[in-house]
Amino acid sequence: xxVIDRPLAARRRWRIPGGVPLVxxxxxxxxxxxxxxxxxxxxxxxxxxxxxxxxxxxxxxxPLEGADWRHPLGTDKLGRDLFSRLLIGAQTSMLLAxxxxxxxxxxxxxxxxxxxxxxxxxxxxxxxxVDFQAAMxxxxxxxxxxxxxxxxxxxxxxxxxxxxxxxxxxxxxxxVLGAREQGYALAVRGLGAKPRWIYLRHVLPNISGPLLVQxxxxxxxxxxxxxSLSFLGLGIRPPMTSLGQMLGEGRDYLINAWWLxxxxxxxxxxxxxxxxxxGDWLRARLDPxxxx
Amino acid sequence: xxxxxxxxxxxxxxMWLVVTFVFFVLRLSGDPTDVLLPDDIDQAxxxxxxxLWGLDAPLWDQYVSYLRGLAHGDFGISFRNNQDAFQxxxxxxxxxxxxxxxxxxxxxxxxxxxxxxxxxxxDSWLDRTVMGLAVFGFSMPNFFLGILLILIFSLQLRWLxxxxxxxxxxxxxxxxxxxxxxxxxxxxxxxxxxxDVLSKPYMRTARSKGAGPARRVxxxxxxxxxxxxxxxxGLKVGEMLGWAVVTETVFAWPGIGRLLTNAVATRDLAVVxxxxxxxxxxxxxxxxxxxxxxxxxxxxxRVGAGARQR
Numbered sequence: 330x331x332v333i334d335r336p337l338a339a340r341r342r343w344r345i346p347g348g349v350p351l352v353x354x355x356x357x358x359x360x361x362x363x364x365x366x367x368x369x370x371x372x373x374x375x376x377x378x379x380x381x382x383x384x385x386x387x388x389x390x391x392p393l394e395g396a397d398w399r400h401p402l403g404t405d406k407l408g409r410d411l412f413s414r415l416l417i418g419a420q421t422s423m424l425l426a427x428x429x430x431x432x433x434x435x436x437x438x439x440x441x442x443x444x445x446x447x448x449x450x451x452x453x454x455x456x457x458x459v460d461f462q463a464a465m466x467x468x469x470x471x472x473x474x475x476x477x478x479x480x481x482x483x484x485x486x487x488x489x490x491x492x493x494x495x496x497x498x499x500x501x502x503x504x505v506l507g508a509r510e511q512g513y514a515l516a517v518r519g520l521g522a523k524p525r526w527i528y529l530r531h532v533l534p535n536i537s538g539p540l541l542v543q544x545x546x547x548x549x550x551x552x553x554x555x556x557s558l559s560f561l562g563l564g565i566r567p568p569m570t571s572l573g574q575m576l577g578e579g580r581d582y583l584i585n586a587w588w589l590x591x592x593x594x595x596x597x598x599x600x601x602x603x604x605x606x607x608g609d610w611l612r613a614r615l616d617p618x619x620x621x
Numbered sequence: 622x623x624x625x626x627x628x629x630x631x632x633x634x635x636m637w638l639v640v641t642f643v644f645f646v647l648r649l650s651g652d653p654t655d656v657l658l659p660d661d662i663d664q665a666x667x668x669x670x671x672x673l674w675g676l677d678a679p680l681w682d683q684y685v686s687y688l689r690g691l692a693h694g695d696f697g698i699s700f701r702n703n704q705d706a707f708q709x710x711x712x713x714x715x716x717x718x719x720x721x722x723x724x725x726x727x728x729x730x731x732x733x734x735x736x737x738x739x740x741x742x743x744d745s746w747l748d749r750t751v752m753g754l755a756v757f758g759f760s761m762p763n764f765f766l767g768i769l770l771i772l773i774f775s776l777q778l779r780w781l782x783x784x785x786x787x788x789x790x791x792x793x794x795x796x797x798x799x800x801x802x803x804x805x806x807x808x809x810x811x812x813x814x815x816x817d818v819l820s821k822p823y824m825r826t827a828r829s830k831g832a833g834p835a836r837r838v839x840x841x842x843x844x845x846x847x848x849x850x851x852x853x854x855g856l857k858v859g860e861m862l863g864w865a866v867v868t869e870t871v872f873a874w875p876g877i878g879r880l881l882t883n884a885v886a887t888r889d890l891a892v893v894x895x896x897x898x899x900x901x902x903x904x905x906x907x908x909x910x911x912x913x914x915x916x917x918x919x920x921x922x923r924v925g926a927g928a929r930q931r
Contacts, residue, residue: 448678463856464635464908466900468863469881470643476885477647553762557867560764561882573764580768580871587772594765602760609756 353610356603370420373415382408421571426552432490437497445505462495475563493547504536538615545608549601572597632905639901670768697891706891717876735810750796763864767798767871784873795872814846855911
């Protein structure tokens with residue numbers, strides 16, 4: 330029996346003009362904001378994120394008493410502006426998640442195509458690798474690798490890329506096997522097209538819907554993967570910062586400065602939430618098998 | 622019987638792959654004595670420790686003797702305090718098992734009934750509320766939920782202890798932190814699966830036989846709907862172990878996760894490897910258990926597996 334996960338169809342009411350449900354529109358808005366931050370963080374930030382101002386340490390964020398307009402989200406133990414740090418942290422987390430998702434997607438999709446195309450022993454080998462990757466506690470292995478390999482950005486990105494590739498490979502292989510025997514693929518093959526041409530120009534666009542859905546499932550997981558490792562002090566480490574690293578740092582000041590942990594935590598939460606909402610909506614729209 | 626053999630062979634292969642992968646990656650990451658010993662130590666002492674920990678032999682010999690040791694139940698000694706690595710890990714297992722077990726219980730006790738209700742009252746306000754909460758639940762980063770709970774229940778209300786593991790009170794927040802995300806996922810899968818099952822012809826048959834709603838749901842629908850949920854539970858064990866490490870760190874829960882973060886920080890190779898093996902073993906056995914439960918829930922699996930081999 331296959332395992333299905335049926336997202337909730339959006340309610341008919343509560344829609345903005347254009348037919349998009351309000352919740353989805355909000356999620357889109359938040360993700361758009363995150364992408365703007367990802368690209369323009371350096372331009373928006375009022376201070377350099379590592380700028381230390383020992384005269385203004387631990388000021389609270391704005392609505393609270395003792396807040397200062399110059400630091401709308403307050404400052405941390407070294408007087409660094411939390412808003413600027415949040416921008417740069419969000420940029421790092423988003424970039425890493427995007428990069429990790431893309432590496433995983435390209436690797437997985439390529440291997441999935443390869444497995445479906447070649448079949449036989451190669452198919453077996455790739456699918457065994459898929460099973461193996463799925464059976465490993467990858468987060469924990471990543472933790473050990475990062476701790477022993479030290480503070481290397483390249484290794485961190487590679488580990489993030491290797492996270493989740495097996496899902497793409499499995500989905501792609503299944504889809505390609507199905508698509509290959511369909512009329513359009515047979516027709517272009519009959520016209521004498523080379524396999525690579527058929528796969529890239531004809532099969533890939535046709536199976537892109539489910540792959541996109543897989544991407545929206547994978548992206549929030551990758552964000553959580555990065556932020557968790559950084560939270561444990563093993564992913565992004567000072568002087569660089571990411572949302573998880575900020576949260577891990579802020580955790581030590583829960584008693585007197587709860588916002589240092591809560592603000593970056595809330596940004597992580599809203600990012601994964603928005604992405605999940607978008608993913609569900611896309612899935613309900615793109616996957617006809619879920620309709621009934 | 623062949624089905625069981627193939628499953629166990631696969632399990633052993635997976636274990637071996639994890640052990641091998643971890644062994645080589647960790648060995649290739651540099652000489653542990655560089656980190657463990659002071660910089661200004663003389664070469665003779667360094668060599669002494671390298672010999673003691675078996676780091677002087679060629680990599681391949683180290684690997685072979687490591688595997689040989691494993692076969693005899695020898696997991697090596699901790700580089701830190703010369704204790705038996707397996708002993709160190711074993712002492713922590715009950716704590717993590719308690720935390721994980723409670724979290725799974727929470728996930729099932731919360732997720733399954735909510736999922737069933739959502740499916741029965743599909744598209745009602747109840748369904749929307751449950752599914753809305755589920756999206757919140759599995760989008761919530763574990764460490765953030767833990768910190769929020771500490772802020773509210775330990776620092777504000779002062780009801781629950783924020784760290785440690787002395788009493789049952791200590792268990793509440795870590796188990797909730799670890800359990801809610803999975804409860805959300807299980808609620809979703811239970812709902813999907815129930816919706817599928819409820820539209821099956823045998824449900825109509827049950828109804829026409831005159832079976833009441835409780836009997837129909839409890840006896841006819843739920844066992845069938847639980848098959849995919851059990852599968853998911855098995856697939857999520859690895860993820861759960863990862864989250865357990867984070868949760869244990871947040872709440873200073875003295876389980877395997879804490880041991881791992883400490884061992885990793887001090888580069889205690891033997892302990893890290895031992896933990897990896899124990900965790901891989903946990904995952905592999907969880908999958909075997911899932912396969913068995915699967916066969917028990919769905920007799921077609923057993924029959925099907927037998928038929929294919931003939």
